[in-house]
Amino acid sequence: MGVIEVEGLRKEYRRLRGGRTIAVGGLDLEVPEGGVFGFLGPNGAGKTTTIRCLLGLVRPTSGRVRLLGAPVPAGLAGVCDRVGSIVEQPAFVPRFSGRRNLEILARLRGLPSAAIDRVLERVGLADRQGDPVGAYSLGMKQRLGIAAALLKDPALLVLDEPANGLDPAGIVEVRDLLRSLGREGRTVFVSSHLLSEVQQVADRVAILARGRAVSAGRVDEVLAGVRGRGFVVRVDDPAAARAALADAGFAVELDGRELRVEASTEHGAAITRALAERGLYLSELRPVGGDLEAAFLELTREEDPRG
Ligand SMILES: Nc1ncnc2c1ncn2[C@@H]1O[C@H](COP(=O)(O)OP(=O)(O)OP(=O)(O)O)[C@@H](O)[C@H]1O
Ligand SMILES: [Mg+2]
Structure with a gap:
């Protein structure tokens, strides 16, 4: 059984002037437990839409989604404690410190403050936790977002383009973090339109083009399926x-x-x-x-x- 199972997922949007955009057109996906799974595709391929469907944020036109074995959206309430995610840029209060922002989130979710020390340490922000978030670099904000997603110690982490907009050093920081999270036995599902971001961290990838998976499997298998040198x-x-x-x-x-x-x-x-x-x-x-x-x-x- 996969941690994420998607069968025949389809999501259409109505266009303003008539007609439809097929954002996701019959996607099948199975993400096994543990490690980093790269969800790759160019701009507009349907990555964010798929992730929104996974997390129950939009209703699919048709198809079936299961998260940690639970059907989405009906069973989502039973598993959402074990799923951490970042879909949009995480919103923080800029004049509050990183720690204070996490405290607010932890209190909202009824989580102990011990969790805050753990995640700040985990994403390498322990020494900057007192600084206002407005003074954080983009990479630090992104890591704070991952810290927020880690607060509930999730088995599955779903991240939509966590390295988007980061400079090469920021990309390396996020990449190292994802790799080590994947090694802890968590499943990290991470989307990107840049292959270089996931090639070095992902154990498996699915490549999405125009709303469909064009290839999926272990990185070496995907390579073998493509024309050789x-x-x-x-x-x-x-x-x-x-x-x-x-x-x-x-x-x-x-x-x-x-x-x-x-x-x-x-x-x-x-x-x-x-x-x-x-x-x-x-x-x-x-x-x-x-x-x-x-x-x-x-x-x-x-x-x-x-x-
Ligand atoms: N809310 C919406 N209303 C109408 N069309 C949408 C909506 N969301 C997405 N789409 C369309 O669905 C298609 C897939 O978009 P999606 O955002 O899922 O792609 P993506 O792979 O995440 O792209 P990117 O790499 O640019 O983030 C695009 O053609 C997009 O314009
Ligand atoms: Mg997107």
Whole structure:
């Protein structure tokens, strides 16, 4: 059983001038217990909408969501003590200290003040707890938000783009924090439109494009499912080049005006030679990596309307 289970989730919004936006269009997702799960997708892919559906903040058009085994929204009250989240920028009172802000939240939720020391320590804000939040850097505010989400010591943490807007140092801070939270046996579900933010922390990822999961699984599995390393080749006569490369023993595919050749980096010279021997001269020979970035770009690439 997954900590988060989503089946056929669909959320449509009505447009002002008629028609509908399909924010999420038939999403299936299973997030196992423990570790960091990266929920990746470009802007507008439907990440925030999915998270809102998970947390019962909006009603799905159709589909099924379960959180820690409980159906959403009917069973949410029974599990919400074990789920911490940040969806919008967390709102704090700027002239109150970080500690005072957390005290207010803890009191509202009936949590002991011991929890405050624990979470401040956990997110590395213990020494700045007395400063007004208005004087915090963006990264510190973000960590205070995570501290607030940790107050109830949740088994599941759902964070929508916690590193958004942070500078590289802030991103590293948040990333280190997420990684260590995932190692404590919690499940950390974190969305991002930047692969680099989650590639190094996530054990598993789901890649979302246009409201659907285009790939999901362990990071290495997602990589293996994508075309391997190779080259993109451009020549004037792709059909002739394809034949030449196939004759030279390369696995080659025609992709529009481009050829994709499966080969390791050191085969660039052999590709050039095979083509030149047939009087075909390259206008471009570009290596394409087998890394997650390449996979992400390929999987989320908008379909070329020209076909
Ligand atoms: N309340 C709403 N009313 C109308 N359309 C909405 C609403 N919320 C989201 N949408 C639309 O649904 C689609 C998905 O939006 P969503 O915010 O879920 O994407 P996202 O993956 O979180 O993007 P981003 O990376 O920019 O945060 C977009 O086309 C968006 O315009
Ligand atoms: Mg969003």
